[in-house]
Structure formats: structure tokens, C-alpha cells
Amino acid sequence: MVDLIMTIKQRRQSLRSLWRLLGMAAVFVTILAGHGLAGAAASTSFKDRIVALEFDSATGTLLKATAKTLSQSNDQGQTWTRVALPPSAAKADVAAVAISAGDKRVLYIAGPGLGVFRTKDGGRSWTAANQGLPNRRVVALTTHADQADTVYAYVTGKGIFRSQDAGARWRLMDRGPREKILHFVHSNMPGSMETGWLFAATSEGVRRSMDCFCGWHKAGELVGKVESVAYDPDEPQRVYAGTAKGLFVSADGGEQWTSMKSPASVITALTAAPSGVLYAGANGSLFLSRDRGETWEKVDA
Numbered sequence: 001m002v003d004l005i006m007t008i009k010q011r012r013q014s015l016r017s018l019w020r021l022l023g024m025a026a027v028f029v030t031i032l033a034g035h036g037l038a039g040a041a042a043s044t045s046f047k048d049r050i051v052a053l054e055f056d057s058a059t060g061t062l063l064k065a066t067a068k069t070l071s072q073s074n075d076q077g078q079t080w081t082r083v084a085l086p087p088s089a090a091k092a093d094v095a096a097v098a099i100s101a102g103d104k105r106v107l108y109i110a111g112p113g114l115g116v117f118r119t120k121d122g123g124r125s126w127t128a129a130n131q132g133l134p135n136r137r138v139v140a141l142t143t144h145a146d147q148a149d150t151v152y153a154y155v156t157g158k159g160i161f162r163s164q165d166a167g168a169r170w171r172l173m174d175r176g177p178r179e180k181i182l183h184f185v186h187s188n189m190p191g192s193m194e195t196g197w198l199f200a201a202t203s204e205g206v207r208r209s210m211d212c213f214c215g216w217h218k219a220g221e222l223v224g225k226v227e228s229v230a231y232d233p234d235e236p237q238r239v240y241a242g243t244a245k246g247l248f249v250s251a252d253g254g255e256q257w258t259s260m261k262s263p264a265s266v267i268t269a270l271t272a273a274p275s276g277v278l279y280a281g282a283n284g285s286l287f288l289s290r291d292r293g294e295t296w297e298k299v300d301a
Helices: 001-035 040-048
Strands: 052-056 061-065 071-072 096-099 107-111 115-119 138-143 149-157 158-161 171-174 179-185 197-202 204-212 226-231 241-242 246-250 269-273 277-282 284-287 297-299
Touching: 052 096, 052 277, 061 096, 061 269, 107 138, 107 171, 115 138, 149 179, 179 226, 197 241, 197 297, 241 277
Parallel strands: 052 269, 096 138, 138 179, 226 269
Antiparallel strands: 052 061, 061 071, 096 107, 107 115, 138 149, 149 158, 158 171, 179 197, 197 204, 197 226, 226 241, 241 246, 269 277, 277 284, 284 297
16 A cells, blocks of 8 residues: 555656656747747748749740749749859848840849849859949849830939949939838839839838939828839739738829739739739749739749
């Protein structure tokens, strides 16, 4: 009987010790998470996040960029070919990609700490294109809708720079809107005093300026952070905005916005193609619409 009582006491003590160890383990895991050591899933998600999409209408080529990769597809995103990045991209993140209006082999990439790089052979070789830029904190980049050698770059805290010789030299054109630009696009929408318009996705809605840089203005009443903007090449007055609250569309060049069907709650990248085709990046996933956003399908990203 005494032996039985001792056995029960020993088991109770063992259980108490086990519970103490489990409690200590829970505390240890919490500490690790607080120091970022349990955030591998989050970092993987950021690495795979689609930061930019571009479409070349002349060749049907779709470009997709993440912070560390650049890929191209000729079959609407079903299969992809990796485009080699310059060695400098190993130490800095890609934030933007653009295709020359005249030649799909002429590509540009940009990012904070990376500056601007240009390739004339589809990515086989890259050349830094930063002469005239105040620093390499380039967070947004776009090419002119019609002029092959005209490129625009937004440098954080400095403004918008333009190159008319394919990035060989840059000139400050405008300080930009008061809000921080996250992405912008050049559009050949009619009505400009020059050759087109710049639409900027900012931390506080969409901003719009003619490319004469005659002043930035609020494009409608869309509020909150906008990640990306795009326009329909068949109907340039039709503008899309990807936000943290889904997709919005304006049928009148940004005067009024309406919510549209969105393939995901947060849209991180957008680009439009002819015949009503629209691509949307939602973190690491790519979606395709063939009817201006009425219906969506997920494609291999």
C-alpha cells in the first residue's frame, strides 16, 4: 500500500514538472517570435510578393517582378522564363519594371538602393542608368506610352526625373505630389497640353498630372493607400487602381471611382492589355481577367 501511494506521488510530481517545461517552452517561443525568429513564413511571403507587372502589346509579353526576380511570359502567365538581373540586385530590392514603347528587348528596372538599370537585349546584359539622379532611392519608374526613349523615375524626397535618351541622362522635372508616390504610369489619354498624362498611386489616393508638369491634382475621391495604377490601352480614359481594399475603376480618367470585382482583398500590382485583358498581382498570386475585371481566374505565378 505504501509503495502504491509513493508511485502516485511520483507520477503527480512528474506531471507537474512536465507542465512547467511546457510553460517554459511557450514563453521561449514567444520570445523568439518577438525577435523575428519565428517569422520565416512572413519573410517568404514578402520575398514572393509581386511588386510590378508590365505588358508589351506589340509582342504579347508579360513581365512580372518580385523584390528579387524578374520573369516573362508569352502565354498569359501560364509559363514563365526567368530574366537574369544585374549583380547589384542581389543587395537591393526591385520595386519597378518598365518596357520601352519601341522595343520589348529594352527593359528598365529600378528600386531603392538599386537606382535604374537598363538592358537592350532582353536581360542578357544590364547597364546602370543613373547619371543625373541625386541618389539611387528610386521607388517608381515608368516609360512613355508612345515615345521609345522617354522614361520617368521617382526618387523619394527629391521628385520626378525624366530621361529622353533611354536613361543616359536624367533631368528633374517636378517635385511630385505632396503624397509619396508608390507607383506611376504614363498614359496617352487625350486632353493633355503635351503628349499625355502621369497617374500616380500614392499613400493617399490617386494623383494626376499632364506630362507638361503643370501641377498635380487629386484624381477623384479615392482615399487611402493605392499600390498600383493602370490604364486600358484601348480606352485610355479607363483607369484602374489596386488598393488594400481591392480594385477600383474610373471610366472618366480619374474623376470618379467605383469599386469593381476583385480577385483578392489586397492588390499589389496591376497592368492592362488590349481587348479588355487585365492582370492583377495579389501578394504572390497572379490573376487574369479577359473581360475588364468582370470575371477572374488564377494563373500560375
